[in-house]
Amino acid sequence: MENALIEQIKAALDLGEVQAQVFRDELTLIVPRERILDVLTYLRDRQGFEMLTDETCVDYYPNEPRFGILYQLNSLSRNVRLRVKVMLSEHDPRIPSAVPVYRNANWLEREIYDLFGIVFEGHPDLRRLLLPVDFQGHPLRKEYPVTVEENAFTFNRARIDAQKPYATE
Numbered sequence: 715m716e717n718a719l720i721e722q723i724k725a726a727l728d729l730g731e732v733q734a735q736v737f738r739d740e741l742t743l744i745v746p747r748e749r750i751l752d753v754l755t756y757l758r759d760r761q762g763f764e765m766l767t768d769e770t771c772v773d774y775y776p777n778e779p780r781f782g783i784l785y786q787l788n789s790l791s792r793n794v795r796l797r798v799k800v801m802l803s804e805h806d807p808r809i810p811s812a813v814p815v816y817r818n819a820n821w822l823e824r825e826i827y828d829l830f831g832i833v834f835e836g837h838p839d840l841r842r843l844l845l846p847v848d849f850q851g852h853p854l855r856k857e858y859p860v861t862v863e864e865n866a867f868t869f870n871r872a873r874i875d876a877q878k879p880y881a882t883e
Contacts (some may be wrong), residue, residue, distance in 0.1 A: 719761065722883035726760065727752050742797040747809050750800050754785065754815045763787040763796060768817035769823065770785075771830045780804035781832060785812065802832065811837040829854040 777802040812819040831852035
């Protein structure tokens, strides 16, 4: 199935640069950023991948290209899964929004924007989803500083409570 699908995509979209990886019988197509909407539309309309199960991001820091945007597609009629991957540079973390192809990408892309800082061009409502509007940074980037808060137990609760900034009236 993998080779036939790859050849059909290459022929239909004139994509000579599509790469494919197979790991544990799961196919991953690596496509250029400029063609992601063409590939997703073709897979939905011509190959029966009618469901976007998930869209997420991976930070490969310190490697370049740094970010990988992963689209997990599912064909319910054929019972087949497919992963489509786009690699993005740290210096240009922009990609076209998949919302015109899969409507449920809306919230998934907002989450990626909030936590990784990837900009989805053409997104209908690109704003923070999980963090406060005035939050500085993107906490799932690997260079984001890790902070540790000590857990409060019965033996150390008084010391921890004394260090916390509680609201006063």
